[in-house]
Amino acid sequence: MFEYAGNFHIHSKYSDGAATIKEITYDANHAGLDFIVVTDHFNMKGLYNKEETYRLGVLVLVGMEINNTCNHYLALGIDREIDDDVDNPQKVVDEVNQQNGIGVIAHPVEKGSPLFQYGRTYEWNNWSVAGFQGIEIWNFLSQWRDGVTGILKGLYLLINPHAALTGPYKKTMAILDKYQVRGHRIFAYGGSDAHGTPVQKGPVKIVISPYKLCFKCINMHILTKKQFTGIIKEDKQSVYTALREGCSWVAYDYFCNSKGFRFNIKSHDAKWHIGEKVPQADNMYAEIKTPCRAKVILIKNGVPWKESLGTVHKFTNIQSGVYRVEAYHRYGFGSRPWIFSNPIWVI
Ligand SMILES: [Zn+2]
Ligand SMILES: [Zn+2]
Incomplete structure (x- = not known):
């Protein structure tokens, strides 16, 4: 891609x-x-x-x-x-x-x-x-x-x-x-x-x-x-x-360019991209990469589900649902809203 x-x-x-x-x-x-x-x-x-x-x-x-x-x-x-x-x-x-x-x-x-x-x-x-x-x-x-x-x-x-x-x-x-x-x-x-x-x-x-x-x-x-x-x-x-x-x-993108951000759902032999509808399989996980250290929230069915801090974020136990990502980067003593991804549907 x-x-x-x-x-x-x-x-x-x-x-x-x-x-x-x-x-x-x-x-x-x-x-x-x-x-x-x-x-x-x-x-x-x-x-x-x-x-x-x-x-x-x-x-x-x-x-x-x-x-x-x-x-x-x-x-x-x-x-x-x-x-x-x-x-x-x-x-x-x-x-x-x-x-x-x-x-x-x-x-x-x-x-x-x-x-x-x-x-x-x-x-x-x-x-x-x-x-x-x-x-x-x-x-x-x-x-x-x-x-x-x-x-x-x-x-x-x-x-x-x-x-x-x-x-x-x-x-x-x-x-x-x-x-x-x-x-x-x-x-x-x-x-x-x-x-x-x-x-x-x-x-x-x-x-x-x-x-x-x-x-x-x-x-x-x-x-x-x-x-x-x-x-x-x-x-x-x-x-x-x-x-x-x-x-x-x-x-x-002003404080940290989001170029290089990725959100994929993977299984042992396949990988899906943002916007796709994918059939549920065993051992699915979400992998998110952020070009700077960030707090990533994986939203499932419209509700915050899991969080991670860093640049590579892995979330296991992906079952059926609609998943999207929000990322917040550090700014001063707080954080700023940064990335809002489109979803991947697991059906
Ligand atoms: Zn206008
Ligand atoms: Zn207008």
Whole structure:
């Protein structure tokens, strides 16, 4: 398997972002990313203007973000724009599926900030929908904004944005776990929602969700069966296949890059990867490798099951159930949320 790191859920000048896709790619290259997925609001001008390309060694893919006031839905791998339908998100989900796209529910749980539009949120409010492929469990801009509970806190979070990024909300994880425990192949996505929005206050210019910073924070890592070839069509297919199959994890890469993380379930003669459904066998065990020393929690059926500290983590006695990994690395006197993997189902 080949590992690639990318950033997902990005806005450019084609909607309310501050930079062109070309400028954004420069920052992605600087951050060491292999791919980015630009998802402008309401349009796919990036695709129509042939900006889905390789630039500076970064594979640039273009999707879109649908819906305005709530029920934001990210669509990947489609080639025709899809209209908003805030009141009928099922229609939007269905249209993405008709185009064989991948649909991800964006920032489903938000708290809002009194300093942004009087605390308004853009949550997902209709869980009766079916047929979507992913849930964005962690969104940089959304959680940063949620942290801005007042002016002083806002100033502090401009200097130290990481303090706002406390990990996926429990409520969001509980929703995802519920689907996965029922056997639905719905996967975790992490997005930056980078807009690079400049705000001028007198002589002071600040930038909210700067691309450069966002591209080093919440990333998606994928494992592909085929090595990137440099041919856009083929590599695009590899990225979307890995995402669709859930062969991916979400990580906050800033303090410790998660490159090299692995979660496998093994038996004496076989090995399975993240996203797979595997038949139960004798003497199965889970093996997890973290590139830095970390506390790893193996979650079984949505509940923390076993823990381990170190870089190689082995958990025996794997019976039927759905298993996913959360890893926390050390930071100061405490720890920081780091890796949230997709599951392996043992059936
Ligand atoms: Zn949104
Ligand atoms: Zn967005």
